[in-house]
Amino acid sequence: MLLRLLTAFALLSPLASQAELVIVSSPRSGPIELSREQAEKLYLGRTTTLADGTPVKLVDLPSGATRDEFYLKLTNKNPSQILAYRSRLVFTGRAYPPLEAESVTEARQWLADTPNLIGYLERADVSGNLRILLRLP
Amino acid sequence: MRQFFATLLLALAAGSAAADAPPRFGLSGFGTLGVVRSDKDDYHFRSSGTQSARGPGQNFDPSVDSVLGLQGTGHLHDQLDFTVQAISRQAVGYNYSPHITWAYLRYRATPALTVRVGRTTTPFFMFSDSLNVNFATPWVRPPPEVYNLNPFSDLDGIDLLYRIPVGEMDLEIQGFFGNSAVSARSASARLKNAKGINFGLVGSGFSAHAGYARTRLELQWDANFSQALTRLLNAVDENAELSGTKGTTEFFSAGFQWERNNWLIIAEFAKRRVDRYINSAHAWYVTTGYHFNNLTPYATYSQQIQDSPASGAKLKPTLMPLLDPRNNAQQGVALGVRWDIARNIALKSQIERIDAAPGSRGMFPSDVAADYLKPASPVHVFSMSVDFVF
Numbered sequence: 121m122l123l124r125l126l127t128a129f130a131l132l133s134p135l136a137s138q139a140e141l142v143i144v145s146s147p148r149s150g151p152i153e154l155s156r157e158q159a160e161k162l163y164l165g166r167t168t169t170l171a172d173g174t175p176v177k178l179v180d181l182p183s184g185a186t187r188d189e190f191y192l193k194l195t196n197k198n199p200s201q202i203l204a205y206r207s208r209l210v211f212t213g214r215a216y217p218p219l220e221a222e223s224v225t226e227a228r229q230w231l232a233d234t235p236n237l238i239g240y241l242e243r244a245d246v247s248g249n250l251r252i253l254l255r256l257p
Numbered sequence: 258m259r260q261f262f263a264t265l266l267l268a269l270a271a272g273s274a275a276a277d278a279p280p281r282f283g284l285s286g287f288g289t290l291g292v293v294r295s296d297k298d299d300y301h302f303r304s305s306g307t308q309s310a311r312g313p314g315q316n317f318d319p320s321v322d323s324v325l326g327l328q329g330t331g332h333l334h335d336q337l338d339f340t341v342q343a344i345s346r347q348a349v350g351y352n353y354s355p356h357i358t359w360a361y362l363r364y365r366a367t368p369a370l371t372v373r374v375g376r377t378t379t380p381f382f383m384f385s386d387s388l389n390v391n392f393a394t395p396w397v398r399p400p401p402e403v404y405n406l407n408p409f410s411d412l413d414g415i416d417l418l419y420r421i422p423v424g425e426m427d428l429e430i431q432g433f434f435g436n437s438a439v440s441a442r443s444a445s446a447r448l449k450n451a452k453g454i455n456f457g458l459v460g461s462g463f464s465a466h467a468g469y470a471r472t473r474l475e476l477q478w479d480a481n482f483s484q485a486l487t488r489l490l491n492a493v494d495e496n497a498e499l500s501g502t503k504g505t506t507e508f509f510s511a512g513f514q515w516e517r518n519n520w521l522i523i524a525e526f527a528k529r530r531v532d533r534y535i536n537s538a539h540a541w542y543v544t545t546g547y548h549f550n551n552l553t554p555y556a557t558y559s560q561q562i563q564d565s566p567a568s569g570a571k572l573k574p575t576l577m578p579l580l581d582p583r584n585n586a587q588q589g590v591a592l593g594v595r596w597d598i599a600r601n602i603a604l605k606s607q608i609e610r611i612d613a614a615p616g617s618r619g620m621f622p623s624d625v626a627a628d629y630l631k632p633a634s635p636v637h638v639f640s641m642s643v644d645f646v647f
Contacts, residue, residue, distance in 0.1 A: 157425060166427055167427070169368050183600060195461075200551060203646065204394070205393070207287060208394075210285060211326065211328055211389075211393070211646075212340075212359070212387060213328070213330055
């Protein structure tokens, strides 16, 4: 009975799509070097700066498949694990959640216009006025 | 205080309406709606000495875990921000009326060094900073065998946080200094000049904590039963020190969390040493769980052991059992499950079996002295709760 329930829940979870995700920033930022480890630290609220000490801000896409896949690929945590983890940081005032864009278009606009703002997009959504910092195949 | 809140909320609302990205102010909240019952009417489950007991133990009781919290944050300057958080929950000191849990200014002096001034949380345990945010943890509540060793949670003072990279991990060293006060079921108590140091190591899927604190302790018994007991013991031996302003206490805790391939292990050890008024004890727990997508079943074993009865009491050995009501030693086995039913809502359920140690009634308080003389038998406790963040 328990096993059947567990299987049912497993099937309910959304299947990850296979799109390539990339982490991007504005070309107006200075030269940015971003390792996968540093990106994970940033999105898990463990740091607010690049490896060289430059402060950066982060963008989140609205709730949905692309955002879930990004966190799963980068941090190995599913959506509820991410929120549980982050609520501990937020409700102690230790870290702020990333700025949440209302759409991919808004995220792309913010990222193109604002120096030292970092975000993620599907590879196909990246426009010419963005610089790719890291690929998450 | 109420007026202060109204003003603050208005300021926050005005701030967020006017702000463009990035916002200067934020308002968020969290909560738990939970019920607990035991299988014996004269055993009320209480996770902390700050909760009072009423009604039969077999009634579904919403007062143990239910909590609502609101938090406001704001950037004042690139390096300066503030956090204010208030909660409403049942506790002897503030019985559902708003209680400020965080209210501090934070100054990021350098990327590595942060100073916080105001009300923060005593960092005595690994999960001290999120005791009210049940959504953040797999359990219905942190194991009380460990977490009732220290009921003080507010720290009015200052702390320094210093962060050093250690390979792929980060080490955070925290030094703190301040005062704290708490109203408990049968006593009111203060920590004066509490000072301590904490080490936190955080890596990918792993974190560890170790902390030490030393503080002056003042304690006054105020419930009828405890006061009567104190009077009785003082009459027998006028040197018995059962309350006063001369206590010194040390607190130590260490623990880790590990998460990999959907497995989860959490373990923690804590010890309090007190030179008078209350007993010295240590406790530990181990939790293991597994993430099946949205379901996380877990199991916890936990134990609290008394090291010595209130040592300032200096009573004759035959009178020592009179101190038993101050001994909470017990062991527990809990099985539970967290079910994330929506992105920001988790449903939890837990069943546990608790055995009080010999000479203890465990964490089941009673105002009836005779209850402490009854032979111990296992108590089963059932809990159900909904945790949410917004």
